[in-house]
Amino acid sequence: MTAVKNALFKAKIEPKDAVVVYDIGCSANAINFLNVCGVAALHGRSIPFSVGVKMANPNLTVIAQGGEGGVVTEGANHLIHAAQRNDDITVLINNNFVFGLTTGQASAATPKGLKTRSTPEGNPFEPLSAVDLALVSGAGFVARTYVFNVERTADIIYQAICYKGFSLVEIIQPCVVWTKELVKQEGIWVEKPVGNYKELLGKNNVWGILYKKQQLKN
Amino acid sequence: MMSAGETLSKALNRLGFYTLMYPEYPSRIRGGDNHVLVVFSKEKHLAPVEKIDLLLAFGKENYERHLGEIREIREIGERKGFEAGEIGITKIAEELGNPLVANTAGLGFIFKVLGFEHQMLEEQIKEEFSGKEEILKLNLEAARRGYEVGEVGGVRGFGEVGGRREVVNYSGNEAMVEGILKAGCGFAAIYPMTPINSILTMLSRSKVTVFRPEDEIAGMLAALGASYAGKRAMVATSGGGFSLMVEGLGMAGMAEIPIVCIVGQRTGPSTGMATFSSQADLNFVINAGQGEFPRIVLAPGDIGECQRLGKEAFYLAEKYQDPVILLTDKYLAESRFSEDERELRISEEQEGQEGQVGLENYERYRFTESGVSPRAFPGQTAFLTNSYEHDERGFSCEEAENRRKMMEKRGRKLVGLSGGFEPHFAKASRGKGFDFNLPMLVGWGSTKEIILDFLKGYPDYNFLHIWRPWPFPKEAVEILKKSKKIVVIEGNYSGQMADIIERFTFRKVKRVLRDDGRPFFKEELEDKLLR
Numbered sequence: 201m202t203a204v205k206n207a208l209f210k211a212k213i214e215p216k217d218a219v220v221v222y223d224i225g226c227s228a229n230a231i232n233f234l235n236v237c238g239v240a241a242l243h244g245r246s247i248p249f250s251v252g253v254k255m256a257n258p259n260l261t262v263i264a265q266g267g268e269g270g271v272v273t274e275g276a277n278h279l280i281h282a283a284q285r286n287d288d289i290t291v292l293i294n295n296n297f298v299f300g301l302t303t304g305q306a307s308a309a310t311p312k313g314l315k316t317r318s319t320p321e322g323n324p325f326e327p328l329s330a331v332d333l334a335l336v337s338g339a340g341f342v343a344r345t346y347v348f349n350v351e352r353t354a355d356i357i358y359q360a361i362c363y364k365g366f367s368l369v370e371i372i373q374p375c376v377v378w379t380k381e382l383v384k385q386e387g388i389w390v391e392k393p394v395g396n397y398k399e400l401l402g403k404n405n406v407w408g409i410l411y412k413k414q415q416l417k418n
Numbered sequence: 419m420m421s422a423g424e425t426l427s428k429a430l431n432r433l434g435f436y437t438l439m440y441p442e443y444p445s446r447i448r449g450g451d452n453h454v455l456v457v458f459s460k461e462k463h464l465a466p467v468e469k470i471d472l473l474l475a476f477g478k479e480n481y482e483r484h485l486g487e488i489r490e491i492r493e494i495g496e497r498k499g500f501e502a503g504e505i506g507i508t509k510i511a512e513e514l515g516n517p518l519v520a521n522t523a524g525l526g527f528i529f530k531v532l533g534f535e536h537q538m539l540e541e542q543i544k545e546e547f548s549g550k551e552e553i554l555k556l557n558l559e560a561a562r563r564g565y566e567v568g569e570v571g572g573v574r575g576f577g578e579v580g581g582r583r584e585v586v587n588y589s590g591n592e593a594m595v596e597g598i599l600k601a602g603c604g605f606a607a608i609y610p611m612t613p614i615n616s617i618l619t620m621l622s623r624s625k626v627t628v629f630r631p632e633d634e635i636a637g638m639l640a641a642l643g644a645s646y647a648g649k650r651a652m653v654a655t656s657g658g659g660f661s662l663m664v665e666g667l668g669m670a671g672m673a674e675i676p677i678v679c680i681v682g683q684r685t686g687p688s689t690g691m692a693t694f695s696s697q698a699d700l701n702f703v704i705n706a707g708q709g710e711f712p713r714i715v716l717a718p719g720d721i722g723e724c725q726r727l728g729k730e731a732f733y734l735a736e737k738y739q740d741p742v743i744l745l746t747d748k749y750l751a752e753s754r755f756s757e758d759e760r761e762l763r764i765s766e767e768q769e770g771q772e773g774q775v776g777l778e779n780y781e782r783y784r785f786t787e788s789g790v791s792p793r794a795f796p797g798q799t800a801f802l803t804n805s806y807e808h809d810e811r812g813f814s815c816e817e818a819e820n821r822r823k824m825m826e827k828r829g830r831k832l833v834g835l836s837g838g839f840e841p842h843f844a845k846a847s848r849g850k851g852f853d854f855n856l857p858m859l860v861g862w863g864s865t866k867e868i869i870l871d872f873l874k875g876y877p878d879y880n881f882l883h884i885w886r887p888w889p890f891p892k893e894a895v896e897i898l899k900k901s902k903k904i905v906v907i908e909g910n911y912s913g914q915m916a917d918i919i920e921r922f923t924f925r926k927v928k929r930v931l932r933d934d935g936r937p938f939f940k941e942e943l944e945d946k947l948l949r
Contacts, residue, residue: 215800221643224805231804232813237796239646239673239803240814241639242665248636252643252651253796255627256605260647260796281632 201230203350207357213261219253221246223266226301227294244274247282250289261361268295268309272330283337283366288416290360291368293330296375297382304378329404334368335397340413341367346385356409364415422521423454424754426528429542430458431585431756433534438464439754445692451483463870465940472531473499474524510563514556522557523564530568584759590750593721595620597728602768604649607637612692613682613748614654634659638666642675646803648773648795650732654680657699664706667741669805671711676735683747685935694935695748697863697909703743704888712832715888717745719866721755722762723885736771738831739790749937750864773798781810785823789830838886839894845877852880858901862887862915865907868938887915895922905930
């Protein structure tokens with residue numbers, strides 16, 4: 201949240217001109233703490249609401265924000281299509297690998313083998329990656345960051361907001377209650393976006409601005 | 419087939435007749451039993467009929483299928499049924515080298531059999547193909563040759579033309595779009611679905627920003643986003659798509675975002691009979707969504723109301739910051755109707771909306787007497803919009819007292835709503851109001867014209883046309899309570915409007931129902947009401 205605040209400040213966007221559309225879930229509680237035009241939408245539906253806002257008033261900076269439950273599980277459909285259409289919005293995914301607010305069930309992004317309240321024997325499925333989904337759907341700006349590096353995260357969000365076209369930032373943010381064992385994450389920071397997105401597919405431990413296509417013309 | 423029916427209707431309008439064109443087609447792109455029924459009369463208010471006076475069928479199979487619909491033949495040698503191949507219509511198209519013009523040749527044939535001059539048909543064809551010289555020439559030639567062949571059937575003497583009037587011709591969807599455009603609608607999210615597809619087509623050619631979403635969930639949410647950001651916004655769908663929109667509908671109620679939802683009913687449940695009509699989604703749209711929130715349901719009954727309510731829906735949504743549902747059906751949406759041009763002039767285009775500006779300590783959900791709070795748009799000030807229960811500022815809030823006050827605030831909004839119905843007095847009362855000893859017919863939505871057609875022959879009935887089923891009109895309750903006998907006519911299996919009326923009036927009502935995908939036909943309604 202601090203990172204989002206810093207990014208908006210750095211981009212010199214006034215609170216009245218920034219619309220942040222929240223999913224329903226842990227991350228959505230930010231609505232009560234961030235001074236912008238905040239909208240608490242529906243679970244899984246922050247992206248389509250944002251798309252409508254941006255189409256109606258292109259002068260607004262529009263951010264759709266949600267957990268991996270909302271954006272990759274319930275509403276993955278919208279992620280794919282917004283990326284395909286290159287809708288000029290920024291999607292922030294707070295990935296804690298689990299449904300936190302409903303007491304810790306497995307989501308589509310839960311690592312394979314992880315024991316959760318809905319997978320006592322361990323999650324049998326390979327996780328779905330928001331980054332991979334966005335890349336293969338045609339997203340122009342795709343990044344992954346780690347929440348404990350606030351400075352870098354803020355910079356990445358700043359660049360995502362400034363990017364004209366669809367941008368996605370996955371923020372790895374393990375839950376201190378339900379996924380304690382995942383809190384310590386190790387990743388490799390990428391200093392320069394790769395040219396061919398296919399090199400990124402299946403790599404969950406790379407952080408930074410991973411891919412950046414040429415922007416939309418004004 | 420649809421366009422041939424349209425051309426014929428419009429040519430008949432040029433002759434001064436009122437027309438009704440009712441199409442039936444199976445749920446596939448081409449082929450099958452695809453037919454249109456065209457009814458014309460010097461009088462207004464027309465109902466589809468079971469028995470026809472003239473049949474032109476393409477193909478032996480279709481000919482056999484519809485032969486039984488021809489009204490009794492009185493004179494020896496009189497012929498009312500024709501097959502296109504047999505009378506040489508298909509041959510004309512072959513000779514002209516384009517199978518598609520067989521329809522036009524058929525229209526020429528029909529015009530001749532009915533005893534009309536060729537000229538009006540020609541004028542109509544010219545209008546339809548203007549700017550496409552080659553195709554126009556071909557069609558004019560086909561119509562002319564078909565007209566010549568028309569001698570075969572013998573002139574039947576419908577030739578008495580009711581004098582030229584300016585009669586215009588619209589489908590329900592076309593009239594609705596006129597209203598939408600006059601309302602200054604700025605955003606429409608529409609996922610294709612019968613019977614609202616032509617609304618998507620027409621709006622795509624207009625200045626309205628049109629979004630074809632990935633599904634109806636996204637469509638509803640995007641429309642809410644656009645409305646929130648300051649555009650007059652709408653969605654259009656049928657029952658299946660509306661099912662997906664319901665969660666968003668509730669958000670509109672809670673977050674107080676204006677939204678207009680066109681729901682074109684078709685035969686359910688589930689995929690049902692996708693290209694057939696229904697009035698079975700009334701309960702659904704009135705009750706859709708978890709929790710309780712105010713909403714308005716409008717059900718236009720003719721093209722005039724499609725225009726008027728198509729516009730008014732946006733005004734009401736904005737005034738009360740609530741969802742407004744425009745409930746039509748396949749029969750009204752895709753059939754073509756006619757009306758005097760002067761009756762269809764709706765008022766000027768609505769001006770753009772402005773949010774509240776210059777507000778200090780702005781509160782999106784401020785408690786007010788009317789229940790409606792001042793609305794601002796993003797870009798004007800920073801404020802919160804919330805699908806959670808919230809306080810006046812929009813912060814999530816679970817306190818009991820705040821909750822009670824918020825429910826009351828939202829609940830107050832529609833309390834003052836009046837009107838919502840159109841009374842038609844039995845002839846005997848000479849316009850002086852209702853004679854409550856005479857039976858009271860009640861209809862809503864697309865049954866209006868059909869019931870008015872019935873009243874032409876049987877004027878000793880009162881008739882209440884409900885164009886706003888929800889909130890159910892208060893004044894109508896009083897009228898119904900006084901009526902000796904109430905007969906509710908509607909196109910569903912259980913009698914949903916009848917249930918609503920019984921609930922509000924504590925009166926038992928008679929139900930005249932039809933639920934087979936077709937509108938009420940003239941003969942059927944007479945049979946059911948007079949029996």
